[in-house]
Amino acid sequence: MKLETRQLELTEYIKIKPRLRLKFTKSVPYSLKRIFQYLILDTLPYFPEFKNKIKMILVGYTVSGVAFYNQYESEKDKIYIKLSAEATKKSVAHELTHHIQFFYSHFKDEAMKYSYLRLLYMKKIPHGEKACDIYTFARHVDLANGRSSYFGEIKLDSKKLHEISREAIKKRNIEGYRQYIRWFEEKLHAHHSRGSPHTRKNEEGCGSGKRKI
Numbered sequence: 001m002k003l004e005t006r007q008l009e010l011t012e013y014i015k016i017k018p019r020l021r022l023k024f025t026k027s028v029p030y031s032l033k034r035i036f037q038y039l040i041l042d043t044l045p046y047f048p049e050f051k052n053k054i055k056m057i058l059v060g061y062t063v064s065g066v067a068f069y070n071q072y073e074s075e076k077d078k079i080y081i082k083l084s085a086e087a088t089k090k091s092v093a094h095e096l097t098h099h100i101q102f103f104y105s106h107f108k109d110e111a112m113k114y115s116y117l118r119l120l121y122m123k124k125i126p127h128g129e130k131a132c133d134i135y136t137f138a139r140h141v142d143l144a145n146g147r148s149s150y151f152g153e154i155k156l157d158s159k160k161l162h163e164i165s166r167e168a169i170k171k172r173n174i175e176g177y178r179q180y181i182r183w184f185e186e187k188l189h190a191h192h193s194r195g196s197p198h199t200r201k202n203e204e205g206c207g208s209g210k211r212k213i
Contacts, residue, residue: 010045010141020054025062036083043092046140050096054079066091076103090145101125101132111188122173130181139164151184156191164191 022040024033036059044050060082067082081095100107104124111117117139125135129150137144144162146154154161164187172180 019050021056023056025058025060028059029061031081032061032085035085036087039083039089039092040086043089043096046093046143047096048114049100049107049117051110053077053107053110057081059083066095076106088145090136090143093139093143094132096126097132097136097139100135101127119169119173134165134168134181134184137161138169153190154188160191164188200210 001044021071023062024036028036041057055077057079058081060080062082062084064084066084066087079096079099082093083091104121108121111121120135120138125131133149133151137146141158141162144158144165146156146158146209156164164184168180168184168187171177171183178181
């Protein structure tokens with residue numbers, strides 16, 4: 001199977017207008033509801049495999065960071081996330097990727113219809129925060145924002161970060177290289193503009209609570 005390596009233009013994604021409900025818990029300040037709504041709807045087009053697979057997104061509020069909470073098989077068509085006023089498109093995408101980590105098989109068939117997503121879905125997406133970051137960066141160059149990540153601050157432009165992330169997943173899914181995260185970190189060090197080591201953060205379990213992305 002020949003995998004494309006060019007950047008995927010957003011126009012190639014389905015402009016998702018699924019029959020889903022976007023609901024907010026009482027904890028979400030009124031002043032942030034419209035901001036969260038636009039942020040989520042602006043991120044969903046990068047996840048075309050969600051079309052007709054997700055019925056509801058329930059959004060809560062946290063003072064800082066973001067969090068993912070849904071891990072129940074019976075609710076694979078629902079997403080529960082908490083956002084803060086600091087949330088970005090990348091952080092929302094990170095939380096949506098957590099949902100795929102838990103419910104990979106629910107989305108695989110739909111995802112494989114898109115040539116640029118096949119690399120990501122060739123094998124089950126592994127759990128863990130660093131894996132989640134790599135798969136988020138690899139999904140689209142627009143999501144490759146390394147200003148705040150589980151690898152520390154990544155001082156690379158989004159295009160290079162996107163390319164390295166896809167290469168890391170290629171090593172795992174095609175070449176069978178199990179130490180793809182270590183390879184990714186070594187590449188970050190090699191490309192770091194100042195040559196200073198990145199902060200290595202401890203892995204946190206999915207849905208373990210508040211975190212800053």
